[in-house]
Amino acid sequence: MPKVSVFDINGNKVSELDLAESVFGIEPNSAAMHLCVVNYLANQRQGTQSTRTRSEVSGGGKKPWKQKGTGRARQGSTRAPQWTHGGIALGPKPRKYGFSINKKVRRLAMKSALSSKAAAEEIVVLDELKLEAIKTKEVAKVLSALETGKKVLLVLPEKDDVVYRSARNIAGVKVSLVSTLNVYDILNCDTLLVLKDGIAKIEEVYA
Numbered sequence: 001m002p003k004v005s006v007f008d009i010n011g012n013k014v015s016e017l018d019l020a021e022s023v024f025g026i027e028p029n030s031a032a033m034h035l036c037v038v039n040y041l042a043n044q045r046q047g048t049q050s051t052r053t054r055s056e057v058s059g060g061g062k063k064p065w066k067q068k069g070t071g072r073a074r075q076g077s078t079r080a081p082q083w084t085h086g087g088i089a090l091g092p093k094p095r096k097y098g099f100s101i102n103k104k105v106r107r108l109a110m111k112s113a114l115s116s117k118a119a120a121e122e123i124v125v126l127d128e129l130k131l132e133a134i135k136t137k138e139v140a141k142v143l144s145a146l147e148t149g150k151k152v153l154l155v156l157p158e159k160d161d162v163v164y165r166s167a168r169n170i171a172g173v174k175v176s177l178v179s180t181l182n183v184y185d186i187l188n189c190d191t192l193l194v195l196k197d198g199i200a201k202i203e204e205v206y207a
Contacts, residue, residue: 001025002118006125006196011145017125017196019118020203028112028119035101036109036183043098051091054079095103106183111206113186123192124148125199131162139167150192155181157197178202 002019054060054207059111060079067074081089099201124146131138143152156163157178164175176185178201186192194202 004118004123004125004199006127007146008127009129009142011147014127017199019199020120020207021201023111023206024114024123026111026115028116029108030112032105032109033112033116033183033187036088036106037187038095039099039101039183040184045097047097048068048155049092051088051148053089053091054081054087057085057087057112107206108184109183113183114192114202114206117186117192122149122190123194125194125196127196129163129195131166134165135160136166136169139163139173140170143170143193146193148189148193151188152188153185153189153192155192155194155202157201158194177203 001021002025004019005013006015006017008014054077057079060077061085062078063073064075064078077083079086081087096143125182126142126146129139129142152173154163154167154173154175155178156175159177167173167175172190174185178184178198181202
């Protein structure tokens, strides 16, 4: 059963915590994690690129010359694709790039990401983080005391606007809830900083 140290806001070790083997101790499945990362990035794409077809550009209502007798190729509009200022043929239109993943694969990928972080000793558990006022300096002091890496994912068990607004302005720090945790953010951070109550919630959801 994997273990992790629990620290206070001053960086002092206060206890040890046993992590659930079924969530933090499985053999990571790289294929499932890769699929979830690709899915996450695809779902972020806006797909708003758009070109105008010959029916959408202005002008071109009149036939440029008569059909026969000129010796030139027949033309019906000056806004056909081969003309300057004409419409675009087969150009991109707004579309959705996202796709769905099976629930079992998503759960496997999440547990694989958590297990890989636990195996690499990149999970730091904080006993509690309570701020009386919005102070970015206080959160920065906690991160400094814990000696976290440049990229930190701070996982909260429930919504806390004071902590969120205190941490969101620090470069490299992202705040997430247990309910909005995703594989990409877990793999993309140097340190997964989780509140002790958050560990219990993660195990409750994924065990």
